[in-house]
Amino acid sequence: MKKDNKSHGVQLLLRCIVRDPDGKIITDTGRKPAKSFVIQFLEFLYYMFKYDANETATATDGTEDGFYYQIAEAYRDLRVDAGVSVATYGVVVGTGDTAETNADYALDTQIAEGAGAGQLTHGSTTVGDPAVVGANVDLEVRRAFINASGNTITVKEAGIYTMAIETYFHCIVRDVLAAEIDVPDKCSLSVIYTLRTTV
Amino acid sequence: MIELYYRMLKHDPDGVLVKDTGLMPSGSYVIQFLELIQGLFDGITSTATRVTGAEGIIVRPNEDMYRFGRVGAAALDDSFGVVVGTNAGTTAEDNENYALDTKILHSAVGAAGEMNYRDVTFVAPRVVGPNVDFDITRAFINETGVTITVKEIGIIANNNFDTQYFLLLRDVVTDEPVDDAETLTVIYVLRTTV
Helix, strand or coil: CCCCCCCCEEEEEEEEEEECCCCCEEEECCCEECCCECHHHHHHHHHHHHCCCCEEEECCCCCEEEEECCCCEHHHCCECCCCCCCCCCEEEEECCCCCCCCCCCCCCCECCECCCCCCEEEEEEEECCCEEECCEEEEEEEEEEECCCCCCEEEEEEEEEEEECCCEEEEEEEEEEEEEEEECCCCEEEEEEEEEECC | CEEEEEEEEEECCCCCEEEECCCEECCCECHHHHHHHHHHHHCCCEEEECCCCCEEEEECCCCEHHHCCECCCCCCCCCCEEEEECCCCCCCCCCCCCCCCCECCECCCCCCCCEEECCCEEEEEEEECCEEEEEEEEEEECCCCCCEEEEEEEEEEEECCCCEEEEEEEEEEEEEEECCCCEEEEEEEEEECC
16 A cells, blocks of 8 residues: 655654543543654664674663673563563653653653552553554554552653563653643553554 | 665766765655564564565564574675665555565676675764764665666565565665666665654
8 A cells, every 4th residue: 555644764653541440531642743762772773783792772770781682582682561560661651851862761750660659550561563554554562550649640751661681671762741641549541652654 | 753764875986976865755664664673572473574475484582683683784695684676667665565676686797787785884873963863874886887777775684593584664766877887875874853
């Protein structure tokens, strides 16, 4: 199928949905363009394309850590599909609103896993199958969070962290939300990133 | 967004630049690119359409990482890396393209209709003004004695676990005649800007 909605690259779209405890939608931002692939993503592509050495990149803790392992099994590089309650990788959210930069290596203030004050429980991150959707090819990465803290939590940023060899974590995407999103107590927030190509 | 651009340079036999397209917007990530990313993100076996049209494994989780997503082809190897073609069938770009229409083959002896493929080189991602740029470059020399017109370009990735090839990018370009003894250099630029 030939496309008529011409772009020239991999678009990244971000959608946030807040639901009440009965599943009723309170807020739906719709898919909004996200700006936010950071340098680590292109570094991974570079390392994979040249495939000749183990390589490092700035990890979420600010240190230079292993990112591409040429002699490790492929499933141990660039993992995003974090399990339930795992906040170290997958889709992540935070309360910071420091402007994005190309060299961001972490969220400004990531929201931790849990039911305590200022915390959200993290569902699993799921990765869909790339599929032709109209004029585009879409790949969705999504995660749900539940607020069991007893108070409203305001989310101002989102991103995607990866895991390498079950040990090291790197930020490949970070977005400051166009508008902050309140997640009331007992409500859920679903964050959906869409990677989209259109020839 | 990961923007994509291509640039083509043409040099005469003395190395004098005779053509520079500048950075041209490319529309050409095809579905195999996201299938590769999916396999890595999810740690699963991911299949995709090979350049032959058959299905193949683009990522196999239990094999070493270096076997997948390889683009850094050596000189003389036209099976992967940056490739060029004549688009003899005038195939339009499509999300589901899986091969160039008519790839120009490698020849080191000036065989008719073929070009001498040099190695693929990279410039690592780096901050360039407000952007991060990652460059992928390959040169092609016409040693046939007659002009060859390039009409399509792309990038093919190699899985060397079971030697399969997958098209990641394809662009139909304005006709680019490459005269005998001229060198065509194709540069793809992947660019992010927050």
